[in-house]
Amino acid sequence: METQKRILLLCGGKFAFKALQLLAFEKYICGVAIGKVSERIADALERECEDSGIAFHSFPNKKSMMLMKDWIEEIQPDYIFSISFPFLLSEDILSYGTEKFINFHPGPLPQYRGVMPIFEVLRNQESQTAISVHFMNSKFDEGDIIFNDPVPIKANDTYGTLTVKLSSRLAQVALNTANMLQFANKIPSIPQDTSSAYYFEKPDLSDTYINWKRMTSDEIIALVNACNPWNTGADFSFNGELSKIISAKILNEPHNNTLPGTILSTDENGSINVACNDNNQISIEILKTDSGIMTSKQFTTLHPVIGVILN
Structure with a gap:
């Protein structure tokens, strides 16, 4: 043998x-x-x-x-x-x-x-x-x-x-x-x-940060998924505070070419809907801020969001 x-x-x-x-x-x-x-x-x-x-x-x-x-x-x-x-x-x-x-x-x-x-x-x-x-x-x-x-x-x-x-x-x-x-x-x-x-090379902040002006809705969702969970989500800025999107989805709804990164609305579940540069929207479901990990509905009870432009 x-x-x-x-x-x-x-x-x-x-x-x-x-x-x-x-x-x-x-x-x-x-x-x-x-x-x-x-x-x-x-x-x-x-x-x-x-x-x-x-x-x-x-x-x-x-x-x-x-x-x-x-x-x-x-x-x-x-x-x-x-x-x-x-x-x-x-x-x-x-x-x-x-x-x-x-x-x-x-x-x-x-x-x-x-x-x-x-x-x-x-x-x-x-x-x-x-x-x-x-x-x-x-x-x-x-x-x-x-x-x-x-x-x-x-x-x-x-x-x-x-x-x-x-x-x-x-x-x-x-x-x-x-x-x-x-x-x-x-x-x-x-x-x-x-x-x-x-x-x-190992990704840094420039790789994990959402560029609302240049990235399509598909690219943003791909980045969010690629950052979950190792980076606790894709990075963005809300009113100057560095935050992260942990979970989001594409809405497939046009927004008449509103400035990309603009929060357009929230739905009955509290999801935050944001304009993207391909005239489409993403719906943010879970995010992380300095206050902790929370659903979008919890986030909207803490902050006014409609019309805010994300960076």
């Missing part, structure tokens, strides 16, 4: 846990390393590994990465899987073995390189995303691609719902990859097409 392959998993938090559980159940996991996460998560994972006889190590910062190569050589895994691990692996670490390091990227490569492809595919209104499996090199998301596993995006998907969907799909993809490695001497791969490559 062929010896079971031993896989060491580098992970960055909860997104990788379903894959970890499935790989551990199938007896592939020999070690787990975690990047910078809360002490509560790290402690819980360390206890689980100890109970299961699995090696564990925490690498909370870049300085601690100096210890990784020695730890890997001590464990001697056949392969190293990386899922949302936050730190770049140096050439020294990667010298452990050619085609030993495999990354699972939650977005299509090479078009969506970067730390938050889930946000970017939603903001760009893509109809599908992917789990991209690729060999690792000393640059983020640039190694040769083993395969892209497509995942459809629903019209109402948010950052949260898509993350849960991708985490579940990634678990099966990771197991399929482990099974491929178990029974194949070599896995084919192809270099990434650099002509279609783009690296997205």
Whole structure:
């Protein structure tokens, strides 16, 4: 009987846990390393590994990465899987073995390189995303691609719902990859097409802020969904106060080219209806202000809104 392959998993938090559980159940996991996460998560994972006889190590910062190569050589895994691990692996670490390091990227490569492809595919209104499996090199998301596993995006998907969907799909993809490695001497791969490559930096306020004058109703809703829940919604300004839209929908009602960002009305449910630059309206349902997270109806009991222009 062929010896079971031993896989060491580098992970960055909860997104990788379903894959970890499935790989551990199938007896592939020999070690787990975690990047910078809360002490509560790290402690819980360390206890689980100890109970299961699995090696564990925490690498909370870049300085601690100096210890990784020695730890890997001590464990001697056949392969190293990386899922949302936050730190770049140096050439020294990667010298452990050619085609030993495999990354699972939650977005299509090479078009969506970067730390938050889930946000970017939603903001760009893509109809599908992917789990991209690729060999690792000393640059983020640039190694040769083993395969892209497509995942459809629903019209109402948010950052949260898509993350849960991708985490579940990634678990099966990771197991399929482990099974491929178990029974194949070599896995084919192809270099990434650099002509279609783009690296997205981590979003900042300029990426999450609603530009009422330039963005269509579709683009605003896409941004709201892309920011829920990781940014607690898309940013905007109400009477000079920075606020966030957590949930909204398109009304498909014209407004006779009123200035975009103008609050036109509220409905019987208290939703706040706002003019957009495509002569359409969005209806704000849940938002966050300095006073807290609230429904639009609660918000309108605190503030006069009709005719206010959002910035």
